[in-house]
Amino acid sequence: MKTTLFVLALTLAAQAADWPVWRGSNHDGISSEKLAGTTVKKLWEAQIGTGFASFTVADGRVYTTGHADGKDTVFCFDATSGKPVWKHAYAADLGDKYYEGGTSATPTIEDGRAYHLSRWGDLMCFDAATGKIVWQKNIQQETGADIPDWGYAGSPLVSGKLLIVNVGKGGTAVEKATGKTVWTSDKANAGYCTPYPITVNGKPQVVLSSGRAYKGIDPTNGSEIWEYTWSTSYGVNAADPILSGTKLFISSGYNKGCAVLDLASAKPKEVWRSRVMKNQFNSSVLIDGHLYGSDGDADKGASLKCIDFATGTEKWSDAGVGFCSLMAADGKLIIMSAKGELIIARASPAKFEAISRTPVLTGRCWTAPVLANGRIYVRNAAGDMQCLSVQ
Helix, strand or coil, X not given: CHHHHHHHHHHHHHHCCCECCCCCCCCCCEECCCCXXXXXXXXXXXXXXXXXXXXXXXXXXXXXXXXXXXXXXEEEEECCXXXXXXXXXEECCCCCCCCCCCECCCCEEECCEEEEECCCCEEEEEEXXXXXXXXXXXXHHHXXXXXXXXXXXXXXXXXXXXXXXXCCCCCEEEECCCCCEEECCCCCCEXXXXXXXXXXXXXXXXXXXXCCEEEEECCCCXXXXXXXXXXXXHHCCCCCCEEECCEEEEEECCCCEEXXXXXXXXXXXXXXXXXXXXXXXXXCEEECCEEEEEEECCCCCCEEEEEECCCCCEEEEECCCCCEEEEEECCEEEEEECCCEEEEEECCCCCCEEEEXXXXXXXXXXXXXXXXXXXXXXXXXXXXXXXXXXX
16 A cells, blocks of 8 residues: 555656746746646635735745735745745835736745846845845936836746846846846846747757847857847837747737748848737747737737648637637647636647636636646636645
8 A cells, every 4th residue: 555655656756746947947838747637726816916916936935026005015825825925015106007016926936935026126035935135226227227118027037046137128137146136238128028049950959038139148248149120019029939949939919910030041031921929918839839829909809719830820819718718738738818717738730629618717717737746726817826736
């Protein structure tokens, strides 16, 4: 009996996976975790305040942010029980311009530290277990970088000894140990995506969006490797790029569309461009050569769509899902509709096939769900957070 339990424990441990950074450890929105099932059940809930930040999970703790009573708060909960472990609140503007406002960026967890960037440039490093502040500064005030219309939204990226944030036209880097600024860029508006680490032709680089372009930079010194003009209405280059080989997918809303760029040469070469997929701010996932994502803007007739990465050919579209956010695991899509329905579907280019559909929240739900260690974390704009088991 003990042997059986031991083997079972090892199997469950192999299937489980933390989610310590935005879009997961591979920065692609795909978990290596196996789904135990497709039926979901609420385990615990919490109120975290207004916002759209997603979740990171590491070492038995879950992290997120929200806004209430004139303050932003970084939260840390016990992932199993939902018991608060620590929280840190600081004065911040709600920023409810054209929407509810609140927090945007998801905390980054690495090597026992938690890193947080606010919409207004507050950059903080915490002891991830206790919440003790290791260092803090306002990176916007220090650099003089412009604040985008909706504030900074990208999560911090750990790159070796550096912490890179999408502040300024081509990002800013600080020492992750001390917060000391190492390099910065032009003060013009940043975009809203998280710095995306890739390697092309054996050379590491980080892709960032500005208000008018995507660019690859050398993470060690911030020097530009390439730039590709991509002007979207209101400067909303927000959805994260996706790399396959040397080819990079970019997409934005407001009827802009998408493109695949080949980065094999010094200057990016456009492979194809189309309006077939328009990710307003929620990123797609790439599985077996096919992209799955939310096509269209939140206030218009959006749909869940599947397209071919190589050609941009549409495989299917489902308007019944509407505007949504998603991640993937175990060959399945984990989808959160804007109206609060959690959908688990097969990731297949043949057709849209929902396995389960469960109403879990009300109100506006724009935040990407997170699966980690057998639990799914979801929230709405008002700050109603739920932890769901997968059975």
